[in-house]
Amino acid sequence: MRILFLGDVVGRSGRDAIVAQLPALRTRLNADLVVLNGENASHGFGLAPDMARAFLVAGADVVTLGNHAWDRKELIPYLETEPRVIRPLNFPPGTPGRGHYEVVLADGRRALVVQAMGRLFMDALDDPFRGAQAVLAPYRMGTGGVSAIVVDFHAEASSEKLSFAHSFDGRVSLVVGTHTHTPSGDHHILVGGTAYMTDAGMCGDYDSVIGMQKGAAALRFWRKVPGEKLSPADGEATICGCFVETDDATGLARSIVPIRIGGRLAQALG
Ligand SMILES: [Fe+2]
Numbered sequence: 001m002r003i004l005f006l007g008d009v010v011g012r013s014g015r016d017a018i019v020a021q022l023p024a025l026r027t028r029l030n031a032d033l034v035v036l037n038g039e040n041a042s043h044g045f046g047l048a049p050d051m052a053r054a055f056l057v058a059g060a061d062v063v064t065l066g067n068h069a070w071d072r073k074e075l076i077p078y079l080e081t082e083p084r085v086i087r088p089l090n091f092p093p094g095t096p097g098r099g100h101y102e103v104v105l106a107d108g109r110r111a112l113v114v115q116a117m118g119r120l121f122m123d124a125l126d127d128p129f130r131g132a133q134a135v136l137a138p139y140r141m142g143t144g145g146v147s148a149i150v151v152d153f154h155a156e157a158s159s160e161k162l163s164f165a166h167s168f169d170g171r172v173s174l175v176v177g178t179h180t181h182t183p184s185g186d187h188h189i190l191v192g193g194t195a196y197m198t199d200a201g202m203c204g205d206y207d208s209v210i211g212m213q214k215g216a217a218a219l220r221f222w223r224k225v226p227g228e229k230l231s232p233a234d235g236e237a238t239i240c241g242c243f244v245e246t247d248d249a250t251g252l253a254r255s256i257v258p259i260r261i262g263g264r265l266a267q268a269l270g
């Protein structure tokens with residue numbers, strides 16, 4: 001299976017890039033499955049339902065969220081009607097939405113997309129390790145099962161991301177981090193066959209502080225006075241993520257390459 005994963009879409013810059021470029025990118029890569037993280041699409045905070053719809057129309061099969069899942073309240077009823085938008089699985093029982101979604105491709109192949117959220121330097125959610133273990137328990141990859149399993153691990157700390165990935169090495173096709181908005185250079189295939197990248201990076205303007213206008217963001221460190229309003233930077237976005245090819249017979253990865261298209265970052269075109 002050919003899998004395109006794109007990191008946190010930030011503000012109008014990121015949204016416009018995705019809506020304008022994802023259809024052609026999906027075609028050029030001949031991607032079977034496209035997953036993107038939409039938690040920062042609405043002015044940097046949350047995901048409005050119309051933006052989720054736009055991403056799905058542009059070619060995303062699943063949209064993931066994160067710690068900003070609830071910043072736009074109108075997403076809560078939308079999650080009940082749109083299972084292709086998922087939030088981290090380790091929110092407490094009773095939380096709206098779901099933490100995984102099973103995609104059925106046009107050719108009948110199935111893929112599972114899962115999101116979990118780390119706890120180091122993050123909100124104290126339920127255990128993402130045991131939570132993911134429980135969600136994955138009924139699923140097997142390869143012939144007779146799902147062709148691929150993609151896990152978006154939304155977390156701050158690289159140590160937690162690596163610990164999670166090694167814990168599920170061989171059980172899933174890809175563990176890719178989101179949330180730091182900075183693409184890591186450590187994309188590789190773990191010894192058990194799971195593709196890994198600590199962070200996919202953001203789809204947004206990199207002339208910024210993690211997607212937000214740099215002046216106001218820097219002032220928060222210079223002056224410890226609350227109230228500096230953060231707005232997304234509005235220059236050209238770099239579309240960031242990774243492209244993974246897996247073996248349908250085993251679900252394991254054959255290759256992982258970075259994607260960085262447009263904007264200020266050195267380009268990597270898959
Ligand atoms: Fe984010």
Ligand SMILES: [Fe+2]
Nearest residue numbers: 066067068179
């Ligand atoms: Fe986040």
